[in-house]
Amino acid sequence: MSASEALTATSAGTEDNVAAVAPRRVSITRGYRFELVKLVSQWRIRLLVLACWIAPGLFVAAVGQQSTLPSDTLFGRWMHATGWAGPLVILGFSGTWALPLLTSVVAGDVFAAEDRLGTWRHLLVAVRSPRRIFVAKALASLTIIALLVIGLAASSSVGGLLSEGNHPLVGLDDHLLTPSHAATDVFLAWACVLAPTLALAAIGLLGSVALGKSPMGLLLPVLVALAMQLAQMLPLPVAVRLSLPGYAFIAWNGLFASPAQLDPLLIGIAVSLVWAVTATALAYLLFLRRDFTNSTHDGSGRRAIAAGLLPLAALLGVTVAVVGVATPASSTGSGITRPKVEASLATAFAHLYRMQTEELNRPAVTEAQLLTTATCNKGDNDVPDEGSGNDWRCVVAWHIPGVQVTGSAIYQLDVTSDGRYVADGDGPKEVNGYFVVHTHQGDAPNPLWQFDGNVDLLHSTPKG
Incomplete structure (x- = not known):
């Protein structure tokens, strides 16, 4: 073997050794x-x-x-x-x-x-x-x-x-x-x-x-x-x-x-x-x-x-x-409309009325029997009944079986831009005023006094 061939072989062996010990990438x-x-x-x-x-x-x-x-x-x-x-x-x-x-x-x-x-x-x-x-x-x-x-x-x-x-x-x-x-x-x-x-x-x-x-x-x-x-x-x-x-x-x-x-x-x-x-x-x-x-x-x-x-x-x-x-039907506007607010408030009131009835030990009543409805308006007559604001005023009406007179209660609503609202009872006091009721977990405020609700922004018509 010539000197040049030996040198070439030695170099190749050195490169192989270097490649063999070269560090691998960390996983x-x-x-x-x-x-x-x-x-x-x-x-x-x-x-x-x-x-x-x-x-x-x-x-x-x-x-x-x-x-x-x-x-x-x-x-x-x-x-x-x-x-x-x-x-x-x-x-x-x-x-x-x-x-x-x-x-x-x-x-x-x-x-x-x-x-x-x-x-x-x-x-x-x-x-x-x-x-x-x-x-x-x-x-x-x-x-x-x-x-x-x-x-x-x-x-x-x-x-x-x-x-x-x-x-x-x-x-x-x-x-x-x-x-x-x-x-x-x-x-x-x-x-x-x-x-x-x-x-x-x-x-x-x-x-x-x-x-x-x-x-x-x-x-x-x-x-x-x-x-x-x-x-x-x-x-x-x-x-x-x-x-x-x-x-x-x-x-x-x-x-x-x-x-x-x-x-x-x-x-x-x-x-x-x-x-x-x-x-x-x-x-x-x-x-x-x-x-x-x-x-x-x-x-x-x-x-x-x-x-x-x-x-x-x-x-x-x-x-x-x-x-x-x-969402073409709801993509424009605030998504907060009068029918939605009325439907949401009536549903929430009916649920809480049943809760209040149970807590006050009154005769049980179903939501179907109550036939709860709500009528709302926002601000003055010149203001459209839509959008957020704390100037929503609503009247909730319901019917108790065996009673000829239809009950009614007034609420002030503060509706935020994302559809959440707080309903604040404005009379009559014995229905949605502040008083303490006795529950299984202890004394609590009247559930119809103040409560939270939410309006579905995406649906153009309220859900029944």
Whole structure:
């Protein structure tokens, strides 16, 4: 063998040895475990997990010992009656404040933390795949968020059941749900808000990738959630309202109506999932195109607008158009009309009248025998009888078998833009005034005095 041939053989053998010992890319499973350990090792994440698994239960139990209730919160007025009202009160608060903050702290910081610490090069050398880094970080952050949501639901449910017991729950149209039915609906309600939570988490991932060390990336889910809350307070068309990714934070209350108002909830979940997938895909593409050799990278405002804000704005326009086509009868206007308000109020009054009759030990009566009707008007005669406002005035009429005189009661209604309303009794006092009745769980206010209701925004005609 010649010297050149020997040298060639030696070089080939050396290359084979190098290839044999070359490090392999870290698997997604190992990367996921590594990122999960990194998140759990942070003191603020541990504190959040601890708070979500303890604080809601303590709050619900503490409220159960108070004489006053958060009656301005949906289901808050029933917290003394059943343990299943507590997790729904916590759910309403979580959708407004807690979940946006939690997604900001977890998903909004999962990529930005590497920018602050300057550890991207070390991570890339260890994992050797930007794609696997993104997937591992996204899955780890979603795992922590899911753990926080489960903690909120489990803690508030346990606290409510221990303090008030497993009793029937009064639904949104004031029909009575059995304990098993209430438990199922509470579980489904918490499961449904996972969709908008994922949408906010995906927006947090996008902000964390696009804006780097900028604090705006951390605050992005909170700002988006605040903007959606402000939009829900405006008299927007129904199609626009349903097209916001956070509408499922509100639409879960349709589960507690009879029949259940599922169409707005399903649309809200679908829109939230579309937003979650789109924002995650945008974050993924931005992450793969990033120049990791620049140690001073601090995000690009122009790039964030071009690759983040504009596509999401276009997505909002597309979802508005799609929802408008899918619900042509209700896509325009507020969705709150006089026939809907009258039908909802009459149904709720009939349910609660039966409850009051039982609590006052009067002869039982069925809703069919009551023949309850309602007549409503909004404001002056010059104002159309539609839309939200606190100037709805209604007169409810009902008939008691064997009594010739038709009963009537007056209510003032405060209807919000999302269709929820609070009915406040305005006489006669012996029917819908304030007085205490005796129930199996203790003394409680007259159920016909003040109660909550909901108008189905999507249906052009009221349901019978």
